[in-house]
């Protein structure tokens with residue numbers, strides 16, 4: 001096998017791994033390409049490559065605040081085995097000096113920098129004036145009624161069981177935004193009720209909150225259809241997101257949370273119009289129409305990649321959100337998923 005072919009193969013694998021980290025599990029392949037790929041040997045020898053060492057055992061030694069279910073079918077998607085290679089070494093993000101002294105941890109890293117987008121994000125319209133509590137409830141009820149009968153995407157309206165509008169406290173200070181309903185959500189009419197939803201609930205509980213304290217919604221309100229398939233999910237198309245996100249923007253107009261968490265790359269793209277990979281963007285504060293927005297991995301990604309370092313990254317993002325909201329944080333919470341000394 002030539003060096004050029006090996007380089008090309010490595011680049012393709014790296015690209016696919018980045019897509020998977022962004023929550024994307026399927027990519028379109030033409031029939032001709034599929035036939036060509038299928039014709040290649042299943043496991044060609046790569047004599048020019050150095051041997052890859054076996055992945056170390058990285059399972060946590062004890063129960064953690066949001067323990068993970070075995071890799072399976074998060075949100076109804078087909079099971080995806082965890083990557084065979086070991087995760088890259090990860091050093092925890094530093095704590096602010098004031099917090100570090102309070103909790104006895106040294107701030108050991110420079111502040112993370114925000115990656116630059118190749119294309120400028122669209123201008124964000126300002127939020128409307130906040131509503132009084134009673135008016136808020138009436139506005140949300142009316143919006144929900146309108147959304148439940150939406151047929152703007154004829155293909156999704158005909159394949160869905162129900163519109164998955166959103167759930168939680170409309171006066172919440174914290175809002176989570178995900179991608180789109182899966183099979184479980186489509187059946188139950190509530191976002192994040194599948195395996196990924198169970199994990200999100202554990203993450204919220206680890207923050208000292210409950211699902212009833214926050215608001216949870218998706219970029220897309222209807223389950224993306226998968227014609228010809230009885231199971232599986234797909235990422236919403238750009239057209240579907242453009243068509244549906246006005247519902248979400250209006251929900252946020254009404255709720256006006258103090259902070260938001262975008263779960264996965266699709267949520268970031270739908271809210272900010274940024275297509276930067278979530279691996280680069282997570283952990284860096286963004287702004288959605290004046291509201292601080294923390295991008296982090298989608299829980300479905302953590303179901304597939306259960307490395308403690310990946311869990312710690314998400315937990316650090318949630319710690320930053322807790323700091324932003326001035327929520328109490330104890331020493332045990334600070335230490336979740338850190339390597340034992």
Ligand code: SF4
Pocket residue numbers: 147150151152153154156157163220221222240243244247
């Ligand atoms: S995805 Fe959104 S815009 Fe499309 S039909 Fe469903 S609710 Fe309407």
